[in-house]
Amino acid sequence: MVKNGLLESKHRKKMGGTVWLYMKILSLMGFYRDTFNVEKKEICVLVYPATVQKSLDIDQETFRSWMQLLEIEGYISSHYLQDKNAYVVCISKAQIRF
Numbered sequence: 001m002v003k004n005g006l007l008e009s010k011h012r013k014k015m016g017g018t019v020w021l022y023m024k025i026l027s028l029m030g031f032y033r034d035t036f037n038v039e040k041k042e043i044c045v046l047v048y049p050a051t052v053q054k055s056l057d058i059d060q061e062t063f064r065s066w067m068q069l070l071e072i073e074g075y076i077s078s079h080y081l082q083d084k085n086a087y088v089v090c091i092s093k094a095q096i097r098f
Contacts, residue, residue, distance in 0.1 A: 014073045018066040022075055024052055025089055044090040046081075 015022065029045045053063050067087070070076045078089045 015070070015075070018069050018075075020056055021052070021058075021063070021066040022070055024056060025076065025091065029091070042077075042090045042092040044088055046084065046086045047078075047089045048084075048086045050085075 025045065025047060028047060029043050049060065049063050052058075053060060056063075058066075067076075067078060067089075071078060076089050076091055078087045080087050
């Protein structure tokens with residue numbers, strides 16, 4: 001469930017097309033929660049770039065630039081796991097209902 005606050009103009013201006021990647025990450029969290037850090041109030045999930053790129057029909061450069069923008073704007077934090085060819089992506093203030 002995406003809260004209505006995400007539809008405010010300030011988020012549209014900050015996120016632009018990256019909202020699709022953000023919603024994809026949220027959907028992955030609904031199915032494949034890897035960790036929940038109660039102290040930081042964040043949920044983290046493994047995100048496999050190739051799978052997401054195929055699902056959203058975007059290229060590698062678009063994926064990277066969207067990830068970077070979401071991180072710069074504070075919507076996500078992430079780090080790359082080279083051995084898994086995946087990112088650990090965390091969303092703070094997550095309000096995902098299962």
